[in-house]
Amino acid sequence: MLDTFEILTTSGVVLWSKTYSPISPAIINSLITNVFIEERTLPGAGVADDISAANNPPYKYDQHTLKWTTVKELNIIFVAVYRSLLHLSWIDKLVDNIKTIFVDLYGDQLRKPHTTVVECHFDDYFDQQVRELEKTALNQDTRTAESTAFIEQAPISISGDLGDEPPPLPGLLSRGQSKNNYRDLTSNDSTPIATPDTSRPSTPGGHLLTGKSGPGGKGSRRARKAANTPTYQSSGDETSAKKTRAARSAAPKKGRKWDADGLADEDSDTPLDYSAPANGANSTDGISSDRPGAVEEVDQATWGSKTGKGQFVLKDLDDQVHSILASADVKKESSAESSKGLVGSGFSAIGGLFRNVVGGKTLTKADLDKAMKGMEDHLLRKNVAREAAIRLCEGVERELIGVKTGNFESVQAKIQTAMESSLRKILTPTSSLDLLREIDAVASPSALSMQKRRPYVISIVGVNGVGKSTNLSKICFFLLQNKYKVLVVACDTFRSGAVEQLAVHVRNLKELSAREGGEVELYQKGYGKDAANVAKDSVAFAASEGFDVVLIDTAGRRHNDTRLMSSLEKFAKFANPDKILMVGEALVGTDSVAQARNFNTSFGAGRSLDGFIISKCDTVGDMVGTLFSHKLHKNTALVLIDIQNDFISGSLNNSRAPAILPNVYSLLDTQEWPLIIASQDWHPEGHVSFASAHPGVAQFETVQNPFADSSNFVETQTVYPDHCVPETWGSQLEDGIKSRLHNLEGYRTSVQYIKKAQNHSIDSYSAFGDNQYRRFTTLDSELRIHSIDKLIITGLVTSACVRGTAIDGTKLGYNVTIISDATEGTSQESKDAALKELSQVWGVYVMNMTEWQAENPVPKGPSGW
Amino acid sequence: MASSWVDALLSPSPLVLGITVIIALLIPIFLHSFVFRASGLTTLPSILLIGPSGSGKTSLLTLFERGTQAAQTHTSQAPIAVECDLPVGKTASSARYRSEHDPANLTTKKFLLIDTPGHGKLRHHALDNLTNPQNLRGIIFLVDAATLSAGDEGLRQTADYLHDILLILQKRMESSSGKKPKEIPLLVAANKMDLFTALPAALVKSSLEAEITKVRTSRSKGLLDSGIGMEEDGEKDDWLGEVGSKDFKFAQMEEFDVLVEVSGGNVAGGEPVTEKWWRWISERL
CATH class of the missing domain: 3.40.50.850 (Isochorismatase-like)
Known part of the structure; x- marks a missing residue:
């Protein structure tokens, strides 16, 4: 069952939430940072306006699955959190419906500036939706599944459990569920069966029901209900443990039929009456003669409970909610239709043109398509990898669709600003890039903290000939200037001459360090050794010798050579570098995306590249018009x-x-x-x-x-x-x-x-x-x-x-x-x-x-x- | 004919008279509503909330807005401005000499509280607010006092951010030629004092100062020339605080009209303690 449902604004304030079982706020925070801020969504995540939750890829975090949808215009996000183990097919629908209802009810309040307070009494609406959808879902489940015996038993055992709250649930429903829910959902199931199944031996489910109806209502219906319950109870008492089978097989069938006829259908009695004899005929017990009566009464009890005092509101709520949903549907349809009509399209076209100039136009995919195409072409011409260009454009499109342009703001201007902010978002690092301070923190931790001193490990990877060793030497130079003690490790044990090449670099750097300060040594084990082991040894060596920084040079490898790439995982595990940097050539152009991706995945789960060094930038120019x-x-x-x-x-x-x-x-x-x-x-x-x-x-x-x-x-x-x-x-x-x-x-x-x-x-x-x-x-x-x-x-x-x-x-x-x-x-x-x-x-x-x-x-x- | 138009306009007909009267009456009203109102009261004094992610900015915002209890919050993605009132018993410093019952008190009590996202990628919102402030009276830099123990990642990031903010403020003062811009005081609000691991305000101050000293020195160590005998001169543009000083102290910022105060409190957890922060705000208004 659902753990939590939250409605929050993009500015971070939770407007309304319903918690069934408390979850860590980190779950939703990670959704926000990963999906919304850092845009680590899977490509192809919903682009259209007001997409339903079903089209947004579910976000999984720490055994929880999050379904979400947004309303761009109002800057609100709807999130449903549930345990990943459960398969709740109706959550999408729930999120969408809640969105429609919430926006309809409180949209005006949400548009108010300078406030975060939204007066909402949303619980009832939400409960109603949950109940309704859960019921249809359960219904579908029982109907679709062929093996009736098992499935029929499932809801029963649940309802039995629900009858008395404490025992843990098998999974479909959470224990935090409000009582109203059980009653409505399971009343006609639970009432006859609760007796045998539950751990309470003496008091049957009927007892519970009377208890409920006691404070319940005052009207005539209540009287009828009150009249019903005793009879039922007696029947419940009579039908003791031994005839559970019959009851069990009868009850769910009833339930199904009743549900199948509609939700608040008053005529539902007839088919149930019809079903009752069938049940009676089926059950071979002598008590079967009692059953029809029981069926009818149970039925009425639920019906009555619906119209009882507490539920009276709910009945109204149902209507209200349904009308909201229906009107939303109608609106959607009519907008679809109007765009089809000739006159309508003509009007909207003129209006669109006008708004394009004046502003206040709500952007749709069609508006953006042309402009985005142009933007994409431009990016491609400027030598942005196709994949990156498409991704960027999609991001901008996702951001813009459904947004209203400001006063006297054209679509183009809007796209430009959006692109600018999107790029800025991508290029702004999440964490600080101050290498020196990070090294300080690791290599000379404050005396007060409990950390142990260890060398800071940087490793450099990349394809052949991009300048790994050269860049490593440059970094080394920078570190030497800042008076660090650096160990350069030759882990290119593959290409002949690689170690000597590095030795030359180190020799030169040593000469430099003589006058600039700092200290540098080369660590090498010759050729043919396993690079991962060399790296591991070198880190241990550096720790014992008091080096501040370890720079590891690796063998160049083609990013699509699986054999060589696979050794990187072991390398990352053994050397455990604080930073893995990939050197990429500016020359490579569009291939660099593939390079980066392959290198990024090669370190195994839980480790990825920390950064890139782009080399040979002087060779590129601005690449305009290059084929x-x-x-x-x-x-x-x-x-x-x-x-x-x-x-x-x-x-x-x-x-x-x-x-x-x-x-x-x-x-x-x-x-x-x-x-x-x-x-x-x-x-x-x-x-x-x-x-x-x-x-x-x-x-x-x-x-x-x-x-x-x-x-x-x-x-x-x-x-x-x-x-x-x-x-x-x-x-x-x-x-x-x-x-x-x-x-x-x-x-x-x-x-x-x-x-x-x-x-x-x-x-x-x-x-x-x-x-x-x-x-x-x-x-x-x-x-x-x-x-x-x-x-x-x-x-x-x-x-x-x-x-x-x-x-x-x-x-x-x-x-x-x-x-x-x-x-x-x-x-x-x-x-x-x-x-x-x-x-x-x-x-x-x-x-x-x-x-x-x-x-x-x-x-x-x-x-x- | 044109002359007939002129004749018609100049003849004392009731219609023309009526129109002139209406115009004469409307213009002042028009002017008042557009010119006067647009310039005057609409920009409320504002207080900016800055701080790293998870320090409690949005919670503080909702607490100040609602008065008694902060709302549940998550990571912010967008800035938000909220209109707040000073609580009962607090008077804005600009209204110190007003009578209790002066109706103008109602407006002086109002201010805008601007929340900004603390996530690394979204800090430009905060910086935008700093570079072209609209009637900005002060900045509250929230820190999570529970993550500021020495060697903590939180301390490094907080100090980084605070360093950047202070540097912007300092540059703003330095770069302005001629008219001095309005001073913007900064309050380092040490939040989450209710937690057991939280540092007291004095310690928050000293550890931030120490960490900013480190940031300052590491920032100054850019890539240098390898040439011998190079003499570094100038290039002190990005040096925060007093040039040549060994340790950074918040007091050094006073030279640049940036008053930094540190005080503690907590937004969530039982009874919110925000008395000192309120007092600071009321002194700025």
Whole structure:
């Protein structure tokens, strides 16, 4: 049953409330802060004016469910709180009805300025509604459920319990329920049955009823009732424990029929009379002859009780409430109709125009739609993520619908102010962001408080290459200036060079701290360790060594890589940082929403991101009029691996290879890239991969090639016919590719040609470096110069050079995608195997052309040049 | 013809006479109702309620409005202004010399109490009220005395907020060139004195002062230059209170015409104790 129903204003004053069982005020407060102030509602929460409670997502908090609705115009909120365990289908209806009634009755008082007092005597109305809805709900329950035996028993046991108040309830009704309710709701059920079921052995339910009717009324009805009750009572006494079954089966059936005929229907006697013989026929007991009489009397008793003194008012109330509800319905309908009529619409249109100028217009969804669309487009143009833009607009719309514009205020102006306040609300932090004071509070707590001193832990997460370490160093610098003792922890145990990189930062900072004050140390455990454990150890170390702040650098991870992201949860649990900050690039644009969301959820329940650091803001500008495709590819390079003549139709000709060309052409023609990489095999004569260099070895066989710097390691080298010898036709890029790149390079985009495997004795599959990692190409530095973090790899041959490049790309921390139909192997099997390995072991994305194009629609407008 | 119009207007016909008489009578009434009334009495003196969320602002508002018992309240989302009367026995300081039975007493007893939401995201309502005050006579900064023990999160947030408010008041005084703006006194009302853990008013004062000192120093530590030998000069704009002072004291605000008082009381819990607050309000009116 309902725990509490409250009607409160947006300024926080409770106008009226009804409490059945007391709940903590924190429940409703959390609804207000989370749903109304911080707008953490689920998207799609009701936008329309005066939406019913059913359309507002229920808010759950601490085992309670809250149903709510608002009246914008009057700034009031209606909240119903009940236990989440209960399924109360009628609450929505109750909230809506109460809203209608309350607004109708006290709307005038609510509109008065400068007061919070609303004189209301609402209890009776509320009780009436609860009673009515509960009854219909119970009714529906019994009717809908097929297993009659159980259901029928349920209301009985309840009513039996209700008969005497103390015992705990099975759940449908709360014990705090006012007596009136039971009487009306259950009287015809309870009266015959109460006898056997209740814990009171001596006094039957009838006793209760007489007690009630005693002070009850004075009219003739009361006389009739009084006359009825004794007879009933006697029958109740007669029908002792042994015939409970019969009574039980009879009573609820009666109840149903009676209810089915309507609420205050005076003709209801007839069908009941009709039902009574049926019951009698059903029950095999001898006492069944008594039953019809009992039925009739009970019936009249309830009827009488309704018209008894206390309930007389209720009868009027019923009418009043019904008329209010009906008139509200009619109003709704008529407004719907009037908008349909030609003349009506004409009038309202003129009126609307007039009010648009003068003000005082009540905003509807239609008014806002156009303006909101424009606002949304503008936001999108300004590089706001679509999701964020939509959410923002929805918020504004929700705020505005049903609001009256002020005097001489246009709709546009209203939207602008609403948008402004909405943005301000979003951007204003809930709590203070004074990092230094928070650190002080934790690292050097006041002597009076009971807190123990511990280091303040900040950890930094983000995708690859956004500047985690750089920003960490900046924060560290700030802290050092404020004379803190800082421990920098290298938890990037994955990417090679990460620890050294951090060590360089720390070395420089140390030098700085020598003159600025403060103290900084690096904590590192090398590579391959579990980051979470390193973090945990470092915090313990910092606590014992008296550090004030621990800054934890983590490995960059792609936000959609579930494997890497899942380790964050453990990390958050072990390191238990006070602040988790995510570094995001301003460049990334709309993708940042997805990044933030994925990172936010990755820490497990109960922990989320505390803040963002936006890096590289200087690269963005104000983004006006920028096409999406530009931004999309801002940090993405297209890599064409070895699309050379020898691999297509030359010495290593491959009949499968030409199939990729149209797709590669299309990538070059329709999309813009900040950087295109074209790698070429560039073998000197007598190269280790040439069969001609290994006398006695046939083509496509393998030789053992010892490592150049240590003969302990041996590499297996497959040998091929001579191919890609510089300055031969076979080493040239395929003509279509070549001419396209020639047109693009230096003018439209920068193109880098990587001529790999020039070392006589070491082959190089990967475009990043040779197979023994002795010598690296300039590819990595070229990519870094262009701030590339995502590679789209195409080309030949999937199982060799494409695979090698993709693997090295991931090792170096790039986000690698392979377009499966823009790369080919020598056979379908070898290609499939290579793609499978890449995607499963190395976490490379594999997508085909169609998927790629679906994700990256070609911008409209002239595509060629 | 135009001349016929002029003739008609100038001829002593009863209609024209009537119209002139009506106009002559209406204009003063019109002027009175629009000009006089609009400027004069409509802006009641107002008292602003500020404080962190959960300190009891809305409860205090309802208590002052209803007199005996505060209403149940929840987190506020919107500001509200309520017309209140001074209780019996309190006279506004502006009416000190009036006779008891002066009918003007009725109006001097009235004032507007403005409640603002304390939630972090909604404090701009309060700040708006501060930056362009309409006949603002004073600010009541409510604090929850039970959450102000040292090291408590509540103390930090309260001090933060109070620091910001005081800084705004101080800047208001500093920035005004020429005519000095009206002084706005501030009452730190230590609420919830009925609770066992509540600090007494004197302790509330000292712990807030100590915490504001911390806020002040940490605020001043922005990002600095890394260059050697840089000489910080100026940049004391955001320094609250006396420049160069080690500890912040509320008394330092007097320099900027901001009188800060601290007194205790409680809104809820048995018998409301608001005597001191009422006295403070009546002195401001």
